[in-house]
Amino acid sequence: MTEAEEFCHHLGQVAEVTPSSDGCVECLRDGGQWVHLRLCMICGHVGCCDNSPGRHATAHFDETGHPLIQSFEPGEVWWWCYVDEFAFEVDGVPNFEHS
Ligand SMILES: [Zn+2]
Numbered sequence: 001m002t003e004a005e006e007f008c009h010h011l012g013q014v015a016e017v018t019p020s021s022d023g024c025v026e027c028l029r030d031g032g033q034w035v036h037l038r039l040c041m042i043c044g045h046v047g048c049c050d051n052s053p054g055r056h057a058t059a060h061f062d063e064t065g066h067p068l069i070q071s072f073e074p075g076e077v078w079w080w081c082y083v084d085e086f087a088f089e090v091d092g093v094p095n096f097e098h099s
């Protein structure tokens with residue numbers, strides 16, 4: 001068991017996701033703007049961070065209960081679990097950073 005799995009029991013829900021979009025799905029739909037992007041590791045939803053007006057990544061968690069996101073920013077490989085409020089990095093997984 002890795003250190004991350006000790007703190008977060010949701011890692012088993014992670015799927016091989018395909019990012020749903022190159023930008024925040026809701027912001028693109030509504031014409032909003034985002035600061036940073038977050039990728040849902042359960043379904044591939046791309047949403048914006050809590051510094052963005054829409055906070056759509058958090059809204060996606062509230063709606064779906066999907067607990068795990070990865071940063072979708074270039075060079076950032078950290079993950080975040082909303083349920084455990086736990087940030088960590090995972091070795092050996094693809095980094096989904098967009099360009
Ligand atoms: Zn967790």
Ligand SMILES: [Zn+2]
Nearest residue numbers: 024048054056
């Ligand atoms: Zn958004």
Ligand SMILES: [Zn+2]
Nearest residue numbers: 040043045066
């Ligand atoms: Zn999701």
